[in-house]
Amino acid sequence: MTSDAPRPPPRRRFFGAFGQRELKGLFWQALVVGIAVAVIVFLWSNTVTNLSARRITTGFAFLGREAGMPIADSLLAYNPRDSYLWAFVVGIANTLRVAVIGIVLATILGTVIGISRLSANWLLSRLAAVYVETLRDIPLLLQLLFWYVLMQALPAARAAWRPIEGVFLSNRGLILPAIPIGTPQLWVLGTAVLGLVVFYVIRRRLIAQQMRDGQPRPAWPFVLGLLVVLPAAVSVLLGVPWTIEWPELRGFNFVGGLTLAPEYFALLIALVTYTSAFIAEIVRSGIQSVPRGQWDAANALGLRRSFMLRQIILPQALRVIVPPMTSQYLNLTKNSSLAVAIGYQDVVSIANTTLNQTGQAIEAIALIMAVFLTISLGISFFMNWYNSRIALVER
C-alpha cells in the first residue's frame, strides 16, 4: 500500500453543490412535518368517515345532556339526572380529593421512612429498606387490588373493628368522627388563612430587619396572635359551634361522622404507601447529598440541633429533593386513574362510562387529557416556583 496513490474524490452528497446546512435542515424539517401532517390527515379523515358511518355527531354538545349514571361516592352534590358536564366536574373533584390528600400523606410517610433508612438503629433502617424494596418492586395495580380485597374481607358494619373510640373499620369503609363545616366555621377558617398570609408578610419584614442589624426578632408572638388568638376571637364573637359528630351504628349502616368508602380508602392507601417508598429514596439521597463538612461546621458553631437541621441541612437537601419530588407528585396524580379498576369514580372512570354510554370517544379522551395536562402543569408551575425560591443563589 503506497500513500501517494491518488485518493478517491470526495463522495458527492445528494445536495452536492448547495451542500448548505440550511438547505439540508429545511429538507429534513419539511420531510418530518410532511409525514406528521400526512399521518394526522389520514387518521382524521378516517375518523370523520367512521363517525358519520356510526351516526355520532362530534362536538361537546353531549355535555349538556342528562348523564344518568350513578356516582356512589362524591364530594359534590350529584344525582343521575344532572348533566354530563356536572358528572365530569364531580369526577375531577374526586380525582383531586384523592390526589391532594394522597400527596400530603405520602410526603409525610415517605419523609419518615427516608429518615428511618438513615437511622443509627440497625433494625429501624433495615425495616425501612425492606419496606421500600418490597413496595417499589410490585405493580401498583396489584397492590391496589390487594388492598381492595382486604377491605372487602373486613367484617360487616355490625361487627366493625373499633381501633379507637369513634373510629370504625368495616367493609363499609373507614368511618371517623367529624366536625361538620358550615358557613360560620368557614368564617373562622377564613380568618386563620388571612392570619397566615399576614404572618408571612410580617415574617419577611422581620427577616429583612434582622439582615440589617443582626438582631434576632422573635416571631412567635405573631404566630400566637394571628393564627390562634384572632381565629379564636372570631369564633367566640360569632358563637360558632364546634361540636364533634360521632358516628353511630343504626341498623346495618352508620349514621353521622365522616365516611371514607372502601374504594376511596383502598385507593388512598395504595397510592400513599406506593409513592411513599419512592419519596423515601428521594429524601434519603437528598440528606446524604449534604456534605459531611456542613454537619461538622454547624456543630463547630455550637448550633442547636433543630436550628442546624432547619437552617443548614434542610435547605441544602431540599435542592436535591424538590425536582424528583415533583415528578413523584405528578406520578401519584396520574396513578390515581387506576381508580377505574376498583370502581372509585374519578375523572377517568367517569369519562370511560360517558364514552360507553354516548360513543363520544374523542371528546371523552380529550377531556381526560385536558384535565391531566392542566393538573400536571399546575403542579409543575408550583414546584418550579418553589424550586426557584430554594435554589442556590450564586454570586
Next chain:
Amino acid sequence: MTAIADIPEAPRAARRPQIGNPVLRWLRTNLFSSIPNGIVSVVLLAVLAKAIFSFAQWGIANAVWLTPANDSSACRAVRGVGACWAIIPEKYRFILFGTYPFDEQWRPALAVLLFIALFYLSSRRALWRRELAYLWIGALALISLLMWGGLLGLSFVSQDRWGGLPVTLILATFGLAFGFPLGILVALGRRSRLPAIRSLSVLYVELIRGVPLVSLLFMASVMFPLFMPNGFNIDKLLRAQVAIILFAGAYLAEVIRGGLQAVPRGQYEAADALGLSYWRKNRLIVLPQAIRHVIPPLVNTFIAFFKDTSLVLIIGIFDLLTTAKTAIIDPAWQQFSVEVYIFIAGIYFVFCFAMSRYSRSLEAASER
C-alpha cells in the same frame, strides 16, 4: 425519630476498643446505642415478632397446602385463620399461561425461559456489542415463532388465546425493544437545531408524559378502530403494545436526553472537526457516551415499565395480573384471592428486584 447516622463518610461508632462479647458489642452499637434508640428497638422488635408470628400462623401453621383437584372444602374450613396455598397448584397453569392450549403450554414456558436468558445476556457488560442487537432480533423472532406456531410442525395459536406471564414479558420486552430506538430519535429531535423537529419532539414527549397510561390504553382500545380505514382492524394485544411503545418512547427519550446533556461539548466539536456526518457523529461518538451515563436510570425506567404493563388489565388483555384475577372468579375459590395476589406479587418482585439490584451494582461500578 432516632439520630441520623449515615451521613456520608460518617466514622462508624466502632472506634472504641474492641472488648467483650462481639454479639453484645454489635447489639450495643446497632440497637441500644442510646436510651431512645433502645426504646425504638424494643418496640420494633415487639411489633415485628407479633407480625411474623401472626403471619406464620396464617401462612404456615394453619395453611392448607394441597387439596384434591377442584375441591376447596378444606380451604373453606380454615377460611380466616389459615391461608389456602392449595389454590396455587390448582390454578398455576392458568395463572401462568392463560387459555393457551393446555398440551402446548411447554411453548410459552420455553418462551419465558428464552426471555430470561435474553435479559441475563443483555446484562453482561462483556456482551455489550453490536452482536447483542442481532441476538435480540433472533431471540424475539424465535419467541414469536414459539408463541404463534404454524411452522415447523407447531400448531397455530391465535393471539387471543395467549395469556399470563409470557404476555407480560412480551408487552414489556417489545415495548422496550421498539420504545428504545424511538426514544433515541425523539431525544435527538429534542436537541436538534431544527425548530420544527424540536417542537414536534417536545409536543410528543410532553403530551404523553402529561396523561396517565390508562388513558392511552383506552385510546388504543376504543379510538384506534375509529382512526383506521373501515374494515381494517388489528388485534387488541397489538394495539395495547403500540400504546406501550409510544408511552415508553416518551419516557426513555427524557432519560436519554439527560445523557446527551452530560456529553461534553468538546466531543461534539471534535466529531464535527473530523467531518463526521450528523448520524455518524451521534452513532459513533455521542450516543455511546450518553447512554453509558444513563444506564442506571434506564434500568429504573425498565422496572417501571415492567410494572406498568399490568395496567392492560383495565382494557381486558390477559397479562399475568388479569389471569390471576380471572382465576379467582371460579366460585369455589373466590375467597382466596389474597393468596393468588401474593403469588403473582412474588413473580413480579423477583423480576423487578433482580433488575433493581443490577441497577444498584451498575451505579456502584460507575462510582468506583
